[in-house]
Amino acid sequence: MSQPLLPDVAPPEDQTFGDIVWLQFKKNRVAYCSLWGLAGLFLLAIVAPLIASGRPFIWDAGEGMLFPWFSGLFDRNYYENPVDIFFNLLLILAVPSALFAAWRYRSIKAIGLDKRPRRARIIKEVRYGVLAVLAIFVGLLFNPHSEAYTQYADIVEARAEAGEATTAVFPPVRYMFRKTGFKSLESPSAKHWLGVDESTRDVAVRLLYGTRISLTIGVIAVGIYVTIGIILGALAGFYSGKVDILIQRLIEIVMSIPALIIILTLVAFLEKPSIFHIMLVIGLIRWTGVARLVRGEFYRLRGQDFVTSAVALGFPPWKVIFHHILPNAMGPVLVAATFGVAGAILLESTLSFLGLGDLSAPSWGQTLSEGYSSGAWHLILAPGFAIFITVSLLNLVGEGLRDALDPKMRK
Amino acid sequence: MLNYVIKRLFLMVPTFAAISLVIFVVLNFAPGTPGGTAATGEAGGQDASTAGEQRESYRIFKEQFNLDKPVLFNTRFDLGRPEIEAELSAILNESGDVPPARRIEAQEDIENWGRYAVPGLLSVLSDTSVSPGMRALASQRLTFNAQRQNKNVFKKNLSDEERAEVKAIAKANAVVRAWSFKADATPEAMRDTTSEWNSWFTANEPDFSYTFGERIEIFFFDTRFARYWYNLARLNFGVSHVDKRPVLQKVISKLKYSITLSFSSVLLIYAISLPLGIWSSIRQNTLADRVVTTILFMLYSLPSFFVAVFMLNLLTRGTPLQIFPTSGFESLDTSQMTLLEYFKDVGWHIILPIFCGSYAALAALSRYARSGLLDVIRSDYVRTARAKGLPESVVILKHAARNGMIPILTLLASLLPTLIGGSVVIEVVFGIPGMGSYLFESINLRDYNAVMAVMLISSALTLVGMLISDLSYALVDPRITFE
Numbered sequence: 001m002s003q004p005l006l007p008d009v010a011p012p013e014d015q016t017f018g019d020i021v022w023l024q025f026k027k028n029r030v031a032y033c034s035l036w037g038l039a040g041l042f043l044l045a046i047v048a049p050l051i052a053s054g055r056p057f058i059w060d061a062g063e064g065m066l067f068p069w070f071s072g073l074f075d076r077n078y079y080e081n082p083v084d085i086f087f088n089l090l091l092i093l094a095v096p097s098a099l100f101a102a103w104r105y106r107s108i109k110a111i112g113l114d115k116r117p118r119r120a121r122i123i124k125e126v127r128y129g130v131l132a133v134l135a136i137f138v139g140l141l142f143n144p145h146s147e148a149y150t151q152y153a154d155i156v157e158a159r160a161e162a163g164e165a166t167t168a169v170f171p172p173v174r175y176m177f178r179k180t181g182f183k184s185l186e187s188p189s190a191k192h193w194l195g196v197d198e199s200t201r202d203v204a205v206r207l208l209y210g211t212r213i214s215l216t217i218g219v220i221a222v223g224i225y226v227t228i229g230i231i232l233g234a235l236a237g238f239y240s241g242k243v244d245i246l247i248q249r250l251i252e253i254v255m256s257i258p259a260l261i262i263i264l265t266l267v268a269f270l271e272k273p274s275i276f277h278i279m280l281v282i283g284l285i286r287w288t289g290v291a292r293l294v295r296g297e298f299y300r301l302r303g304q305d306f307v308t309s310a311v312a313l314g315f316p317p318w319k320v321i322f323h324h325i326l327p328n329a330m331g332p333v334l335v336a337a338t339f340g341v342a343g344a345i346l347l348e349s350t351l352s353f354l355g356l357g358d359l360s361a362p363s364w365g366q367t368l369s370e371g372y373s374s375g376a377w378h379l380i381l382a383p384g385f386a387i388f389i390t391v392s393l394l395n396l397v398g399e400g401l402r403d404a405l406d407p408k409m410r411k
Numbered sequence: 412m413l414n415y416v417i418k419r420l421f422l423m424v425p426t427f428a429a430i431s432l433v434i435f436v437v438l439n440f441a442p443g444t445p446g447g448t449a450a451t452g453e454a455g456g457q458d459a460s461t462a463g464e465q466r467e468s469y470r471i472f473k474e475q476f477n478l479d480k481p482v483l484f485n486t487r488f489d490l491g492r493p494e495i496e497a498e499l500s501a502i503l504n505e506s507g508d509v510p511p512a513r514r515i516e517a518q519e520d521i522e523n524w525g526r527y528a529v530p531g532l533l534s535v536l537s538d539t540s541v542s543p544g545m546r547a548l549a550s551q552r553l554t555f556n557a558q559r560q561n562k563n564v565f566k567k568n569l570s571d572e573e574r575a576e577v578k579a580i581a582k583a584n585a586v587v588r589a590w591s592f593k594a595d596a597t598p599e600a601m602r603d604t605t606s607e608w609n610s611w612f613t614a615n616e617p618d619f620s621y622t623f624g625e626r627i628e629i630f631f632f633d634t635r636f637a638r639y640w641y642n643l644a645r646l647n648f649g650v651s652h653v654d655k656r657p658v659l660q661k662v663i664s665k666l667k668y669s670i671t672l673s674f675s676s677v678l679l680i681y682a683i684s685l686p687l688g689i690w691s692s693i694r695q696n697t698l699a700d701r702v703v704t705t706i707l708f709m710l711y712s713l714p715s716f717f718v719a720v721f722m723l724n725l726l727t728r729g730t731p732l733q734i735f736p737t738s739g740f741e742s743l744d745t746s747q748m749t750l751l752e753y754f755k756d757v758g759w760h761i762i763l764p765i766f767c768g769s770y771a772a773l774a775a776l777s778r779y780a781r782s783g784l785l786d787v788i789r790s791d792y793v794r795t796a797r798a799k800g801l802p803e804s805v806v807i808l809k810h811a812a813r814n815g816m817i818p819i820l821t822l823l824a825s826l827l828p829t830l831i832g833g834s835v836v837i838e839v840v841f842g843i844p845g846m847g848s849y850l851f852e853s854i855n856l857r858d859y860n861a862v863m864a865v866m867l868i869s870s871a872l873t874l875v876g877m878l879i880s881d882l883s884y885a886l887v888d889p890r891i892t893f894e
Contacts, residue, residue, distance in 0.1 A: 257870050260835065265866070269854075269857070270441070346714055354839065380721055387714050388713055
């Protein structure tokens, strides 16, 4: 007769650190709702051409049926900016990839793996999926497709006057953000929900497409500086000694140059800054905070047993740094990155408000600067609130994340 | 402590040098032409002589500001004939397939090489086997490149010696300027001019052969950066490319506005945020605390340029209200005012800028103050203070707040650079002629020296701010020492 060594209780649920943080985050209603708000904003950025585009979904002017909306999604003559091409790609891929992902999820589940290996498998496949999308995007960038610019809406009117029938199914708004020719500074009306700007363009459509610009700038600029910061911070924290001193000096030098001033100067000195220049400049200047954070985390973690054992097992330094220590140091970086996206969006709007941004991109700051020069209320309030809402959503998510990661806040 | 301060101050010197190097390199390698487009002398559609004169005045402009020099290292003492010939043939464009951008670049190169190009040019000129067009161009270039820089020509109050030197250089340059010929000149004329040049070169030979020591000197010191540092060490930030006035003087004249603005902002921020933070932390989780925290959070997320434009439109332009003046630091005519009236006038002008420039920091600082106090309010020593029977106000203000406010105090140091540098956006929106708007103007006009000066001054202040921040920790918290 054998006595069980342990009382017969159910094994504790296998919770990863990520699970705990996520549960904690979900408890914070405001932050959780803000995350959904951000998702909504992102969705809005993706579906912008479904709402406003000068190209009809279906077009028949007596010469057979055409689908200009679809063929125009990757048209570099119509969407000049690679950012728009990328979001259009996401729009096209959204439904097929969701179906594909659902099918893959079911088949992985059918294998019957445990929780952790199943997750690893899913993460691996998601990684391949992201790489595939990026590969298609790069392919599209290097094979620019362009079509002659056609004013479909005008053709419909001209043909109607001539008494000819045209079959055309347009998106709800029949023009996109570059369309000019409306009454300058017209106040909001049923036709133009947020009015018309000084340069005779529809504000609502510009703000809609501006969502794409702002989100991209925020995410990519922060992506650049988080990468730089992680690499330098990890090197300084892991190796210490001379490497640390050198990197510390470098951080001190870059930190002492006022960020806004140097970013302003650099962007102004570029003859025609594109939004990619702006992202790059922000990314190259603002990495110091992340580097210091990562360095501190590495100092804290370096002496712990799991690191010692990884080193003792003979793993190469890069593997210890990136596979063993870094995942444990990512929490604070994630929080800093969330606040950083908000900061980068603010910076970009400041630049375009001062007239130093990318003039061809429909930036929110640009509309606000027209509001400043013309004094029209709708040009001040609409972009101002767009920036305010985006920035507060990001800040709220960042705060929620910080609280969720803080063991002191856990109950 | 003193040792630590001295050590830090010494460490600051190399850091500052590195900062200046970074800024300098970044500015000088950035595209764009100094002095704005007006100075480039690219006059389209004008007759050749005016264009030539403009070109020459642009060359002298570059020479005066050291813009013809390489940025960091100078290897021009090694310029030989092949490089010169390549540039000359690009300018001549005999084959007709040189792109215009390359021609302009070649012309700039030859111009910037100055006297370093003389031996190479002379060797092209003396070689009878090259085309007459090339020889003519070489002779024309020589008339510019062989001239010596007349450094003191724009200086006021010259001494007699200096005046004599200026005259001598001008005379020598005038002689050299005459020795050129056109492509269709007779062979005799070409030969005569060439022999003139050759005899001139033999007379001035020592100027063009460089010893090893001279080469090292040229390599490191005949560069833009070395020249800039030479002046910087004498606190000479150079003169503005735009109006030729000393930059430092202009910066100092702008300080009055920025300091007034930032100083009152900082006072306001601390005067409101500390009490507010303490007030809301002792009412933690009450309705009042939640309302205040939410409002502060919203303020913190509101972009300042939006608030500035909003206030401007709401309160100054008469749409609908016109309470405050639209822009500027003071009224146009302040000469008739008494001191009190003047203060009132300035105050009236800067209320809005101060509000717009400080609400974000105010919100951030209040949040810091609140969480700083919450960190300590449950600690043992505060409980002990209460148990001793001290009144609540003493417990909070004397025991808890002093400890909880340490992080806030040190934040003051990080405000130092903005104290001088001002806020670009706020100053531009409200038309305050401070450092921020000066920087913005200078950036738009490509006034390198001005931008450099503002950046260097604010970087230096940031360094000082960091030191003060570290020191203030030790001053406030006796547990921290630097020994």
